[in-house]
Amino acid sequence: xxxxxxxxxxxxxxxxxxxxxxxxxxxxxxxxxxxxxxxxxxxxxxxxxxxxxxxxxxxxxxxxxxxxxxxxxxxxxxxxxxxxxxxxxxxxxxxxxxxxxxxxxxxxxxxxxxxxxxxxxxxxxxxxxxxxxxxxxxxxxxxxxxxxxxxxxxxxxxxxxxxxxxxxxxxxxxxxxxxxxxxxxxxxxxxxxxxxxxxxxxxxxxxxxxxxxxxxxxxxxxxxxxxxxxxxxxxxxxxxxxxxxxxxxxxxxxxxxxxxxxxxxxxxxxxxxxxxxxxxxxxxxxxxxxxxxxxxxxxxxxxxxxxxxxxxxxxxxxxxxxxxxxxxxxxxxxxxxxxxxxxxxxxxxxxxxxxxxxxxxxxxxxxxxxxxxxxxxxxxxxxxxxxxxxxxxxxxxxxxxxxxxxxxxxxxxxxxxxxxxxxxxxxxxxxxxxxxxxxxxxxxxxxxxxxxxxxxxxxxxxxxxxxxxxxxxxxxxxxxxxxxxxxxxxxxxxxxxxxxxxxxxxxxxxxxxxxxxxxxxxxxxxxxxxxxxxxxxxxxxxxxxxxxxxxxxxxxxxxxxxxxxxxxxxxxxxxxxxxxxxxxxxxxxxxxxxxxxxxxxxxxxxxxxxxxxxxxxxxxxxxxxxxxxxxxxxxxxxxxxxxxxxxxxxxxxxxxxxxxxxxxxxxxxxxxx
Numbered sequence: 001x002x003x004x005x006x007x008x009x010x011x012x013x014x015x016x017x018x019x020x021x022x023x024x025x026x027x028x029x030x031x032x033x034x035x036x037x038x039x040x041x042x043x044x045x046x047x048x049x050x051x052x053x054x055x056x057x058x059x060x061x062x063x064x065x066x067x068x069x070x071x072x073x074x075x076x077x078x079x080x081x082x083x084x085x086x087x088x089x090x091x092x093x094x095x096x097x098x099x100x101x102x103x104x105x106x107x108x109x110x111x112x113x114x115x116x117x118x119x120x121x122x123x124x125x126x127x128x129x130x131x132x133x134x135x136x137x138x139x140x141x142x143x144x145x146x147x148x149x150x151x152x153x154x155x156x157x158x159x160x161x162x163x164x165x166x167x168x169x170x171x172x173x174x175x176x177x178x179x180x181x182x183x184x185x186x187x188x189x190x191x192x193x194x195x196x197x198x199x200x201x202x203x204x205x206x207x208x209x210x211x212x213x214x215x216x217x218x219x220x221x222x223x224x225x226x227x228x229x230x231x232x233x234x235x236x237x238x239x240x241x242x243x244x245x246x247x248x249x250x251x252x253x254x255x256x257x258x259x260x261x262x263x264x265x266x267x268x269x270x271x272x273x274x275x276x277x278x279x280x281x282x283x284x285x286x287x288x289x290x291x292x293x294x295x296x297x298x299x300x301x302x303x304x305x306x307x308x309x310x311x312x313x314x315x316x317x318x319x320x321x322x323x324x325x326x327x328x329x330x331x332x333x334x335x336x337x338x339x340x341x342x343x344x345x346x347x348x349x350x351x352x353x354x355x356x357x358x359x360x361x362x363x364x365x366x367x368x369x370x371x372x373x374x375x376x377x378x379x380x381x382x383x384x385x386x387x388x389x390x391x392x393x394x395x396x397x398x399x400x401x402x403x404x405x406x407x408x409x410x411x412x413x414x415x416x417x418x419x420x421x422x423x424x425x426x427x428x429x430x431x432x433x434x435x436x437x438x439x440x441x442x443x444x445x446x447x448x449x450x451x452x453x454x455x456x457x458x459x460x461x462x463x464x465x466x467x468x469x470x471x472x473x474x475x476x477x478x479x480x481x482x483x484x485x486x487x488x489x490x491x492x493x494x495x496x497x498x499x500x501x502x503x504x505x506x507x508x509x510x511x512x513x514x515x516x517x518x519x520x521x522x523x524x525x526x527x528x529x530x531x532x533x534x535x536x537x538x539x540x541x542x543x544x545x546x547x548x549x550x551x552x553x554x555x556x557x558x559x560x561x562x563x564x565x566x567x568x569x570x571x572x573x574x575x576x577x578x579x580x581x582x583x584x585x586x587x588x589x590x591x592x593x594x595x596x597x598x599x600x601x602x603x604x605x606x607x608x609x610x611x612x613x614x615x616x617x618x619x620x621x622x623x624x625x626x627x628x629x630x631x632x633x634x635x636x637x638x639x640x641x642x643x644x645x646x647x648x649x650x651x652x653x654x655x656x657x658x659x660x661x662x663x664x665x666x667x668x669x670x671x672x673x
Contacts, residue, residue, distance in 0.1 A: 004029040005656040006064070013038055013054070027654055028064030034098075043106070050106040056098070063093040067654040069145070071599050073138075074647050075521065075562060079460040079513035082162055084134040085144040092126030110189070116181040123174035130169075134162040134463045136220075140600070148217065161219030162463040165407065170290050173208035192250040200242045208234045211290040216406055221461045227286060228406060229278040231293060231300075236270045254329055260322040270312045274305040274404055308404035310351035312395065317344040324368075331374045339366040347394045358394050365389075379430035390419040390452060396469065411468045419471070420449040436492055441482040448475040453509045456646050460513040470510065474522075477505040481529070495535040503527040509645035521645035522557040540578050547571040552597075554643045564643065566597040572608075582616035597641060599650040606635040614663075626663040634658045 001009055001017075006028045008020040013036045036056045043050040067089050074082040102116040133148035137160050141147060147157045148164035183198035214228040246260045277283040277293070280303065294300045324337030341364040349356040370384040395412075402410040429440040450471040457466045481501030488494035505525040512518040533546040552566040572590030579585070593605040614626035636657035641650045 001030060001032045005659050005661070006030070008062075011036070025653065025655065026064055026066035027656060028062055028066075030060065030062050032058065032060040034058030046106070046109060048106055048108040050104070052104040053101075054103075055101040057100075058096075058098045060096045061093065062095075065089060065091045069601070069652045071601060071650045072647055073598070073649075074456065074458055074465075075511050075559065075645075076458050076460060077512040077519050077521075078516060079458075080136065082134050082136065082458060082460075082463055083138050084132060084463075085139065085147075086130060086132040087143075087145040088128060088130040090126050090128035092124060094122060094124040096120070096122040110187045112185045114181075114183045114185075116179070118177075118179040118181075120177045121175065124172070126169075126171045128167075128169050128171075130165075130167040132166075133164045135160045136162055148219065149215075153219075158219050162461075163219065163407070164217045166215045167212065168290055169210060169212045171208065171210040173206065175204065175206050177202065177204035188249075190249075192248070192256060194248045196244075196246045198242075198244045200240075202240045202242075204238050206234070206236045210234075213286070213290055214406070215286060218462050223462055226406070227278060227284050229276075229283050229288075230305075231275040231277055233273045233275075234271070236268070238268045239266070241265045254327055256326050256328075258322075258324045258326075260320070262318075262320040262322075264316075264318045266314075266316040266318070268312070268314045268316075272311075273309045275300055276303045276305050279303045305404065307352045308402060310349065312350075313348040314394070315346045318342070333372040335368070335370045337368045339364075339368075341366070345394060349395065349398060349400075351400060356398050356400075358398070360394065362391075364391070376430070378433060379428075381428040382426070384425040384427075385423065387420065387422045390421070392416045392418070392452065392469075407464055409464070409466045411466060413469050416452065416469055417450045417471045419452045422447045422449075436487045437485060439482070439484045441480075443478075443480045445478045446476060449473060451475045451508075453645075455510050455518070457512060457514055457518065466514065472508045472510070472520075474508050475506055477503065479503040493536060493538050495537075497531075497533040497535070499529070499531045501527075501529040503529075507645055511646040519558065521559070523643055523645050524555045524557070525643070526553040526555070527551060540580070542576040542578070544574040544576075545572070546574070552641070552643075556645075562598075562648070564596070564598045564648070566602065566641070567595045569593055582621060584612070584614045586613075587611040592636075597650070598648060599641070601650050601652055602639050602641055604637075606637070607633050608636060609633050622667050624663070624665040626665065627660070628663065629660045631658040 001011075003009075006026055008028075008030050009017045009032075010020075011017050011034065034057055036054070038052070038054045040052040041050065068087070070086050070088075072084045072086070074084065076082060097120070099119045100117070102114065104112065104114045106112050131145045131149050133145055135144070135148075135157075139147065139160075141157075147153070148161045149166050153161070179200065179202045181198065181200040184196065186195045188194065210230075210232045212228075212230045212232065214230075215225070216228065217225045242262065242264045244260065244262045246258065248256070248258045250256045280294070282288070283292070294303075319342040320339060322337060322339045324335060326335045327333065342361070343364065344359075344361050346359045347357065366386070366388045368384075368386045370382060372380055372382045374380050397414050397416060398412055399414050400412045423446045424444065426443040427441070429438070431438040450473060452469055453472050455468050455470055457468075458464070479501065481499065483497065483499035486496045486498075488496055503525070504527075507523045507525070509521055510518040511521045527550065529548075529550045531546070531548040533544060535545075536543045548568075548570045550568045552564070552568075554562075554564045556562045570590060570592045572588055574586070574588040576584065576586040587610065589609045590607075591605065592608055594602050597603050609632045611629045611632065612626060614624055617623040617625070637652060638655045638657075639650065639652045641648070643649075
């Protein structure tokens with residue numbers, strides 16, 4: 001595979017290509033080559049003596065750039081707002097090698113053993129440039145991220161300026177990981193009983209370094225301009241040993257059980273060093289190229305940032321028992337399970353000349369329950385519940401302050417409590433075989449107790465921020481939705497699909513400026529969704545007319561001036577014709593638009609036109625030529641936004657949407673079927 005449209009695809013053992021589920025990001029060229037070999041001795045999957053072998057190798061090289069624009073509005077309570085505009089451009093390359101092999105052997109009809117090994121290597125290098133300007137008011141000017149950067153700042157912009165920062169960086173890293181896994185399965189002669197056991201071991205190492213050059217300027221007080229040059233190193237070594245035993249069986253024809261026991265021993269070693277090269281006069285200048293370091297280790301060690309460099313060694317032992325019971329009757333299926341985990345953790349942490357060695361032992365419980373009911377044929381209604389906790393790490397609970405970033409101070413909260421989440425899901429569907437209509441509905445909800453939130457407190461004069469975490473109660477979400485598909489005539493030439501959904505949420509946090517009393521900010525979110533699709537099929541023709549509407553509405557309880565009512569609408573006409581001589585012609589034309597967002601980066605109309613023509617040739621249509629044109633009008637962009645109690649964020653990434661590609665696809669078999 002070689003492509004320059006940022007599509008990272010993976011081939012499976014059947015030769016089918018699968019795209020990255022996250023979609024294309026950035027402006028990258030992917031180069032990849034690999035092979036998969038599978039062999040078996042011809043015996044059936046459950047037959048004694050079956051031997052299967054699989055080996056994979058893949059090597060890749062990725063290069064390109066990422067260009068991102070982001071606008072962030074920080075809410076400071078009575079002190080007003082700060083508006084930060086940032087643009088980050090990075091160029092880099094990544095090389096990787098993956099080797100994987102597994103073997104399966106049936107000792108007899110009741111016993112099977114499987115072994116797998118996996119090795120991965122990667123190294124990468126990235127160079128980036130970033131410009132950020134923060135103002136006391138929203139800016140409607142070209143390139144606001146550079147408005148306060150450099151020496152020639154206009155008097156008008158300087159009067160509204162808070163701070164600016166221009167950054168250049170080079171990051172280099174390499175990663176190695178190795179996994180080995182062995183599993184054994186024994187089926188008892190009694191139906192429904194089995195015993196499985198397995199063990200695995202993983203080691204990985206990481207070596208990373210970064211050269212960073214920052215130029216900070218302040219406009220609202222007497223803080224002087226500063227040039228900061230740093231060299232960071234971050235090597236780490238980790239290992240994980242796992243073992244598992246599982247027993248499955250039946251109490252009777254309706255009730256079955258399963259019991260899992262898992263043990264894991266995890267070790268994490270991290271060493272993070274920051275060298276403040278700007279403490280040498282020679283390095284505290286903007287013109288010096290990045291990557292230049294002192295010639296000896298002694299002179300480098302002389303400028304280490306002792307307060308923020310640290311060493312961490314963490315050991316975690318985990319015991320897990322997961323008993324579950326499942327019942328199956330005529331129309332009802334129910335399951336109940338609870339994961340009981342016991343942790344034994346130890347931490348050795350050194351920072352700023354101070355050593356910390358906390359340890360803790362605790363239990364965690366994760367309950368699951370579900371019930372499925374089939375009231376009539378081709379229908380089901382399922383209700384599920386699961387709850388789980390998010391416990392702060394021992395490092396998050398240490399009384400440690402990180403001042404490595406001049407603009408952001410991070411302060412740990414030793415009093416941070418464990419977060420608990422309750423989730424309920426309801427799903428139902430029904431399909432009418434005789435008429436062809438179908439219906440489905442869903443509902444879900446989540447309630448957070450002691451939700452862990454990131455609290456940002458900002459200095460109104462300099463824009464410097466203090467980040468800390470705390471617990472807040474009262475956050476939740478509720479979502480409901482339904483859809484139906486209806487044939488509109490007996491021959492089913494016409495089909496109508498209609499869907500609707502509604503999502504509401506409440507998010508809480510504390511906001512304010514340094515020196516002021518923090519206030520509780522509450523944001524209610526409302527997101528209605530609606531969609532409709534009308535399809536017509538007759539002979540060689542297929543036409544689809546679809547429309548969708550969604551909204552992102554936010555309401556701030558105590559500060560309604562920050563409310564937002566964003567609306568998104570989309571309509572598309574997509575005809576397709578399948579000609580009898582193997583040609584297919586498909587095109588789509590539509591409008592995508594947004595209105596009502598607080599930042600104009602989100603508000604726009606885009607006319608979207610795609611087209612595809614393909615022709616199949618040769619016996620069994622083995623060869624296909626396909627010409628594909630995507631975003632012919634060159635209008636598609638990629639933006640997203642989210643709101644929080646203390647901020648509103650808007651983002652745009654440059655992505656390859658517009659291109660023309662000719663595909664040549666040839667499928668063939670060699671030997672046998």
